[in-house]
């Protein structure tokens with residue numbers, strides 16, 4: 001059935017056509033059946049509304065919080081933000097789910113199949129060009145990035161859903177059995193849900209991160225409450241409507257909009273058995289303490305790239321560097337934050353090529369655009385602090401974007417690279433400054449000579465977030481050396497290595513931290529959303545010649 005021409009929409013289009021211009025009819029004909037907004041139509045004079053979903057229904061709240069259009073500062077989306085006094089239904093809803101979950105290998109196993117079916121339907125819908133276009137454009141409105149980057153996010157989400165069709169959800173909960181010591185004894189290892197869980201996700205991937213995590217949680221039998229950064233929660237609100245249309249039971253998950261303080265209160269009162277947090281290290285550490293460690297994290301990434309001694313494919317590598325550092329205006333947790341360049345690259349023209357590529361980026365197509373969590377002043381101030389380090393210099397960028405109406409609360413900076421000498425980076429007064437993650441179009445570049453690889457590795461060792469990394473070389477001994485002495489969770493190795501753009505088939509997540517979460521793959525889902533339970537069956541018979549042993 002075409003979701004675009006549902007009877008409901010044809011009827012509403014016909015009704016509208018009696019009183020409104022043709023453009024309006026065409027808008028409705030092109031709005032997917034589940035949708036309550038049209039990405040292109042949202043504006044100050046036609047604001048969109050985002051609701052909450054709890055205990056099976058959509059709800060408003062006493063308070064509307066306005067989100068401004070990142071491109072012109074107009075108030076364009078109203079969020080029904082739940083206040084501290086309004087969390088009771090959410091607390092009650094989570095409490096309804098027992099610790100053993102909505103399903104598990106010994107309870108309601110048919111729900112694994114149901115989730116296979118829901119994923120198949122959702123994958124099919126999201127694969128319709130009009131629907132992927134709808135989500136790509138909606139993402140662009142709230143988390144400005146180029147159409148291609150926004151569409152890539154939708155495609156990753158669509159492929160992920162395809163991966164968990166049919167029997168693939170039940171295969172996630174595959175158990176094992178080990179023979180016991182005597183007749184009737186065997187141990188079975190099960191993947192067990194946590195039951196009530198919470199998911200908190202950031203602004204930079206409005207669809208990919210919350211969708212993949214929420215589906216993983218549901219697949220394994222948990223009941224999640226999901227909170228997405230209000231700046232972009234409209235995208236997941238619309239996705240939830242799509243999921244309901246694909247058969248997601250209304251009671252299986254809740255969706256809340258609130259500020260951080262209210263969410264913290266909800267977490268403390270509802271006491272979810274596991275919380276997945278994706279976002280800044282500061283909030284991650286606070287939550288880890290508040291929730292007494294019942295948390296998994298995908299936090300900051302000061303992600304590094306090392307160019308090895310073998311210089312080749314300079315044009316290609318310059319392009320990958322440009323994408324890694326500046327696509328989505330550098331607002332990916334995987335973005336290249338520092339580039340360690342072997343001296344052999346100095347005369348290759350790589351930096352010039354990177355500069356030229358960075359200059360192709362423009363606000364009109366959002367290949368560079370607003371920075372949602374760092375202001376222009378803060379980025380400039382950081383750059384100026386770096387420039388006080390002896391030997392440092394601006395390689396390119398360093399200036400605010402021009403001719404725009406991006407509101408002052410957001411940042412607007414040209415793609416920027418600052419060179420800092422390696423010996424200076426390692427000095428204790430400088431190290432923290434240089435490795436401070438700037439969630440914007442900003443990278444540090446440095447150079448090392450043959451005998452300075454130790455210093456490069458020392459710098460990587462001293463960093464405290466280990467998310468993505470790239471070792472750009474086809475020298476197997478160089479690769480082995482660097483890979484064997486580093487820890488980043490998602491590391492690309494080889495001449496085509498990158499730091500960003502992990503699709504659903506690459507585990508994505510930090511390493512080196514027992515709280516580290518993953519996203520995307522079956523291993524990530526099992527690790528984050530289930531725990532191990534072992535049931536040891538010991539049904540006998542008791543041997544006929546059994547006699548009471550002496551006390552031990």
Ligand SMILES: N[C@@H](CCC=O)C(=O)O
Nearest residue numbers: 209332334500501502519
């Ligand atoms: N796929 C994205 C990351 C998604 C985050 O969890 C990237 O590779 O930058």
